Amino acid sequence: MTADQPERPEPTTRESWRVLLRSLRPQARPSHLLVGLLCMLLGFALVTQVRHTQSSGLSALRQSDLVQLLEETTDHSRELRGRVAELQRTRDELASGTNQQQAALEAATERASTLGVLSGRLPAVGPGVVLTLNDANRALAASAYVTVLTELRNAGAEAVQVDGRRVTAETFFLDGPDGVLVDGVLVGNPATWLVIGDSHTISQALEIPGGALALVRSQGATAGVRVADEVEITVTRTPRELRFASPVEAGS
Amino acid sequence: MIAVLGLVVGVVAGLLLEPTVPAGMQPYLPIAVIAALDALFGGLRARLDGIFDDKVFVVSFLSNVVLAALIVFLGDQLGVGTQLSTAVVVVLGIRIFSNAAAIRRHLFKA
Numbered sequence: 001m002t003a004d005q006p007e008r009p010e011p012t013t014r015e016s017w018r019v020l021l022r023s024l025r026p027q028a029r030p031s032h033l034l035v036g037l038l039c040m041l042l043g044f045a046l047v048t049q050v051r052h053t054q055s056s057g058l059s060a061l062r063q064s065d066l067v068q069l070l071e072e073t074t075d076h077s078r079e080l081r082g083r084v085a086e087l088q089r090t091r092d093e094l095a096s097g098t099n100q101q102q103a104a105l106e107a108a109t110e111r112a113s114t115l116g117v118l119s120g121r122l123p124a125v126g127p128g129v130v131l132t133l134n135d136a137n138r139a140l141a142a143s144a145y146v147t148v149l150t151e152l153r154n155a156g157a158e159a160v161q162v163d164g165r166r167v168t169a170e171t172f173f174l175d176g177p178d179g180v181l182v183d184g185v186l187v188g189n190p191a192t193w194l195v196i197g198d199s200h201t202i203s204q205a206l207e208i209p210g211g212a213l214a215l216v217r218s219q220g221a222t223a224g225v226r227v228a229d230e231v232e233i234t235v236t237r238t239p240r241e242l243r244f245a246s247p248v249e250a251g252s
Numbered sequence: 253m254i255a256v257l258g259l260v261v262g263v264v265a266g267l268l269l270e271p272t273v274p275a276g277m278q279p280y281l282p283i284a285v286i287a288a289l290d291a292l293f294g295g296l297r298a299r300l301d302g303i304f305d306d307k308v309f310v311v312s313f314l315s316n317v318v319l320a321a322l323i324v325f326l327g328d329q330l331g332v333g334t335q336l337s338t339a340v341v342v343v344l345g346i347r348i349f350s351n352a353a354a355i356r357r358h359l360f361k362a
Contacts, residue, residue: 016300016358023299035306036258038313042288043262049281052273062279
């Protein structure tokens with residue numbers, strides 16, 4: 001190596017510059033030509049390498065680097081594919097969740113309206129019968145009213161109204177001094193029953209021999225049944241707050 | 253003079269000919285260039301020390317280039333080519349810096 005030479009006395013700056021300038025003078029010794037050739041080779045290789053590095057991206061890399069790069073890219077794309085699948089799953093879940101919620105909401109709304117009619121909370125309209133009990137002598141007992149109501153329910157009546165009072169599961173009939181009380185209020189005369197349900201079945205059920213209307217007539221009152229295409233029950237009542245019973249959770 | 257002339261001619265030839273690097277030489281050329289640069293700076297320093305010798309320069313130049321390429325080749329065969337070429341570049345870089353520092357001291361006394 002050129003640096004491993006024996007020590008010489010240190011030359012001054014001026015001498016150094018002179019040496020440098022002297023070496024720039026043309027000298028035509030054969031060994032200098034060899035040095036020049038090597039320098040030419042160096043310049044050539046330098047430029048070649050620089051151009052090569054600038055022009056090529058991946059092709060300048062060695063095989064192991066390329067393999068590593070390929071692996072990284074593959075890993076990355078696999079990761080991204082996983083993410084895509086995950087997000088798609090989440091999206092599907094969300095979409096189906098929305099559908100389920102909507103279906104549940106519709107079912108709940110439908111049930112609420114059904115229960116509202118049955119419990120007397122909502123006004124109702126539909127085909128049915130209008131039953132008129134004319135009891136001028138106040139001869140009818142509360143039990144006759146109960147028999148009529150039971151007969152109506154057996155025949156599938158969905159909503160009942162007696163003389164302006166909505167009849168539900170809580171309704172009671174009572175024998176009073178002046179006549180029958182419905183929920184504690186005296187029934188007028190004639191008493192009008194509005195019934196929504198299968199009008200044919202109901203009218204048949206009321207009129208069967210030995211049935212409800214036969215009992216009413218045997219107690220000295222008259223009864224008239226009129227089938228109507230549209231009976232409108234507008235009276236509602238608010239169900240009592242439950243004090244003792246509480247619903248059992250479904251599925252428990 | 254002839255050395256500088258040769259360098260300039262080489263650069264111009266490289267620019268004009270636009271050669272492509274053969275695939276087999278691709279990993280070795282950059283290391284060889286660095287090694288040659290090291291030899292060049294070493295020669296310049298020796299020149300200023302007054303101990304420059306053509307023969308020594310030619311031999312050191314060629315042996316530097318061949319040895320650097322050989323080390324990288326060996327590293328490639330052992331599977332540590334990247335690391336070993338980094339090591340060679342670091343060592344040669346340090347040598348270039350120390351040579352350049354010696355040249356600077358000669359010319360500027362600083």
